[in-house]
Amino acid sequence: MLLSAVSAVYVIAGVISRRVQPRNRTGVLFVLVGIGWELNYLVRDQSSFLPMLAANAWPAVLGHALVAFPTGRLRTLPRRLVVAAGYGESVLLNVAFEYEGEPWGAAVVAAETPMTAVIGGVMLALQSYRWRCSSMAQRRTLTSMLGATAVAIIVFVVWEPVERAGLNPPAVVLVLALSGIPFAYLAGLMRRRMDRGALADLVVRLSGDSRPAGVREALAATLHDPGLRVAYWVAEQEEYVDADGHPVALDSAHTRVDRGGVPVAVLLHDPVLDLELVDAACAAVGLALENERLTAELRAKVRQLGESRAKVLRAAEDERRRLERDLHDGVQQRLLSVAMTLGLAETVPPERGRVLVAEAKQAVLATIDDVRAVCHGIHPPVLAERGLHGAVRELTALAEPRVDLTLDLPDPVPPLVETTAYYVVAEALANVTKHADATRTKVVITGGGGRLVVRVDDDGCGGADPEQGSGLRGLGERVEANGGTMRVVSAESEGTSVRVVLPCGS
DSSP states (O other), rough: OHHHHHHHHHHHHHHHHHHOOOOTTOOOOOOOHHHHHHHHHHHHOOOOOHHHHHTHHHHEEEEEEEEHHTTTTTOOOOHHHHHHHHHHHHHHHHHHHTTTTTTHHHEEEEEHHHHHHHHHHHHHHHHHHHTTOOOOHHEEEEEEEEHHHHHHHHHHHHHHHHHHOOOOOHHHHHHHHHHHHHHHHHHHHHHHHHHHHHHHHHHHHTTTSSTTHHHHHHHHHHHOTTTEEEEEEEEETEEOTTTTTTTOOOOOOOEEETTTTTTEEEEEEETSHHHHHHHHHHHHHHHHHHHHHHHHHHHHHHHHHHHHHHHHHHHHHHHHHHHHHHHIIIIIIIHHHHHHHHHTTTOOOOOHHHHHHHHHHHHHHHHHHHHHHHHHHHHHHHHHHHHHHEEEEEHHHHHHHHHHEEEOOOOOHHHHHHHHHHHHHHHHHHHHHIIIIOOOEEEEEEEETTTEEEEEEEEEEOOOOTTTOOHHHHHHHHHHTTTTTEEOOOOTTTEEEEEEEEOOOO
């Protein structure tokens, strides 16, 4: 009766686990352990091979459950190997019992205790190493099970040698040692239920906490994950940012928070956390996260404007120096040459003077070309003459490879937006010609809703990186300086897509 209690405890714990955590395999493994334990006393030695194997395999199934805890899955190769070794030992011992009269069978049966000790020790070492390398949230889950596992493995390994020594240990010791594992597991489920109850306190806590980090701190305390971070979605930038507006990379376990089907934020948390508890916590703090998202979005815009202002000032200074250099080295030198040539023409005979005047005339015409080139660097003349519609048509008509153009422009377009959109198309088409090796390019410019959208797609080799190329990087800075956003998608061998959104108020 006492030994049957072990089977009942495992089956009950497994059923409860299955109901509470249907996606977790631990409950199924516990039920199998309970059934196997009971079969171990019902099936006799004269039974056939398969019933005996089912009866004797419960230690291997228990080892599987312990190594796979808490997810019920074997995620690393060492864990799979040690569990496979446990099942292999069960099969080998079952075969050896059939041929115990043979020398090799007797040798295998005699080695049962050392094999069990080695496999159990490796299992315990793996769990101990995992506990040592775990975060605080993981240790909170693993500690009780690790203690119960250590006691059960030690008692199980030494039980048979103690019996053979004739000491007759009380069965209650083995029962308590093995029953400690499901009780420790049930205690973890109870703690999980208490954590769910703490969600109500979380809402109350947030209602009186106006600090910027209030949501993160409250969630970290409720979920027992000090390393938890919150990132907020900024639709205009199409990326997640932290509370200070800096971009955040989703390089760890995370759970997305939506409101009305629209992304609000993500929680970057310890992967061992109960995902159902995390989802419940996200639902409880959804409104608070939405409020903080608006604050984070504002900070991101302020940071972007500050960076854009600094870039504009640097660009303006660089442009001033370029104009100064071009005027000094080009226009000024040519005008000085013209003045000197005309002065020389006044002192020479008329025939020679006419030749010098002709040279001065050519120099003046060349100077006019230089001035036009300088002016083109400031503002493309074609924009002033034909507007964005005509300027883009001229760009695409001269571009290679052939460009499919779609224009749906609002009327009117602010001059600064026109200039920025023109340079976006010009730089993108230049990149296609130089680097893309494309056969077709598509340019689409549409307006409406207070914004102008420019998109340039090609079917080339891809691989464009705005951080590496000065052209795209400078273009992005120009777009940001005008309050817009630029996104470049350029996978290898899949072409490049440049999408720019510019505010275009009436």
